[in-house]
Amino acid sequence: MRATTGSREGAPQLRADARRNIELILAAAEACLARNPDASMSDIAAEAGLGRVTIYGHFASRQVLVEAVVRRVLAAADAALDEVDLSGDAAAALERLVDATWRVTMRSGSLLVAAEKALPATVVRQAHAGGLEERVRGFFTTAQASGAFRSDLSADWLMAIFHAIVHVAANEIDAGRLDPDQASSTITSTMLAILGASPFPGGEATPA
Amino acid sequence: MRATTGSREGAPQLRADARRNIELILAAAEACLARNPDASMSDIAAEAGLGRVTIYGHFASRQVLVEAVVRRVLAAADAALDEVDLSGDAAAALERLVDATWRVTMRSGSLLVAAEKALPATVVRQAHAGGLEERVRGFFTTAQASGAFRSDLSADWLMAIFHAIVHVAANEIDAGRLDPDQASSTITSTMLAILGASPFPGGEATPA
DNA sequence: ACTAACTCAAACACCATTGTTTGACTTCGG
DNA sequence: CCGAAGTCAAACAATGGTGTTTGAGTTAGT
CATH class of the missing domain: 1.10.357.10 (Tetracycline Repressor, domain 2)
Structure with a gap:
């Protein structure tokens, strides 16, 4: 991974599956946090059907993810x-x-x-x-x-x-x-x- | 201590300072939790001016304390x-x-x-x-x-x-x-x- | 004054969480 | 088809909470 952006910046040209997974993560986080404001990164990863590490590949921290959501x-x-x-x-x-x-x-x-x-x-x-x-x-x-x-x-x-x-x-x-x-x-x-x-x-x- | 009651039961006949401290703990817990629902036992103990262990002497767990409050x-x-x-x-x-x-x-x-x-x-x-x-x-x-x-x-x-x-x-x-x-x-x-x-x-x- | 009740700091085990690293694996894109 | 980009499980360190034990010190009650 290049820079754990989470938002647009220069133009890292994300691969198609990466962009798709970011979408999955955001949707999962939205659903999880709507249910339980204390949902953990593991919860969100499970909801998204992805590995926990993958989230950190796109969002540097929990705070960054929540803010994006x-x-x-x-x-x-x-x-x-x-x-x-x-x-x-x-x-x-x-x-x-x-x-x-x-x-x-x-x-x-x-x-x-x-x-x-x-x-x-x-x-x-x-x-x-x-x-x-x-x-x-x-x-x-x-x-x-x-x-x-x-x-x-x-x-x-x-x-x-x-x-x-x-x-x-x-x-x-x-x-x-x-x-x-x-x-x-x-x-x-x-x-x-x-x-x-x-x-x-x-x-x-x-x-x- | 006998049984970490937190409420009345048989009649353990608490000593005067114990009864006073229970009151302090409840008041401190009330104040702390009113400020921040995630207040820890340490926070509450500090607010009460007592040791954290003393709380466990009177309330078996955080849940019991919150319930009492x-x-x-x-x-x-x-x-x-x-x-x-x-x-x-x-x-x-x-x-x-x-x-x-x-x-x-x-x-x-x-x-x-x-x-x-x-x-x-x-x-x-x-x-x-x-x-x-x-x-x-x-x-x-x-x-x-x-x-x-x-x-x-x-x-x-x-x-x-x-x-x-x-x-x-x-x-x-x-x-x-x-x-x-x-x-x-x-x-x-x-x-x-x-x-x-x-x-x-x-x-x-x-x-x- | 003496004893039982009580307090408390320090240290312990335990657990859940965050955030990181590693190395093998899979998939995209040209 | 090949290399780069991306994924992921496992293991790691660090943190911060809960609940327990110990042993020494303090205080209440008689």
Whole structure:
């Protein structure tokens, strides 16, 4: 091996199987860490069907690997959320946002926990800040400014609550107390209540 | 030492300093684990100002110690919440409940994480179930039945959201994005919105 | 004051993990 | 088909945790 890059640099021209294995490793690491943030390199290697040493051939350390996985997942999330139409009726836009966020979160699982444990914490926040957070915060603030959402709770607080509720839904499903099919609508309903907005026509049922 | 009990059993009649040290250990473990769920026995011993071996003299293993701490904290929480008057106006009762819960949570920190990592998970849920959860769930269900809170979200979901929001508040304070003095009122305001209830007279400001 | 209870530092065995090296083996690419 | 690139099992050192033993020192209780 030349330099245990793990990312693109000059142009080492990796062989085809090497590139394929890097992909396997990243996918395996993503799956393992989503299940258990403390997954070891052996676990990941086994999941990838490769030798543990092979991983070190491409990623210099566990930290480097975790960082690569986090970047990858966050990039995918960013791309997925970029597709979401946040214009038009705020309540309808929120439902679309929740749907997309929910799908993304299902894939990531406890990966964020692994990240915050193995990374300097500045890396995690910086990676989140680039695009992802800004997009959601922008949606909340403009909807607040237009009067569609209440303004007495800060956009930061709303974002934090939003993320937390999504995670709660995942936990509740895991505990068997929430039907997976109802997760998205339950999250939307809860968020709409917090935001002080009426459900859009055809959306959630209004309480008596 | 006789039997490394850690709890009451027959009646070994511990000496005064032993009893005092057990108290020190439990307090130190509570503080350490609240800070870092992975705190080692050495960390805890240092925090208590005792030798590591002394801990093993009273608690047979790390798991036993963590379990004891969890029980202790949960008992204290249960006692604190037992003091709360949950009768009368539902919104006012909620504010009292939030206040008490917030105070309790401030002390526990990430201890619950430590518990779920070191304990068989059945122990944790069982310990929670005894009194604590039942009291809160009971409050939600009766308030829902009386029409004070919306009924289209399950009491389980509401409880989970409640706990999550309290934790979010702690994190946001930690990140410097939330004023500690406003935490309790922000939580109350958010929960009232979710519950579809109007703030009680003299409570939170209503959004336009 | 005397004894039993308790504490504690040091050293031990044990285990899981990370990260490295070696040398034989397999596969890609020209 | 041949050489370079890549893989991998085995073995290695280093680290850091848990749990135990020992033996000497300290403290409580009577």
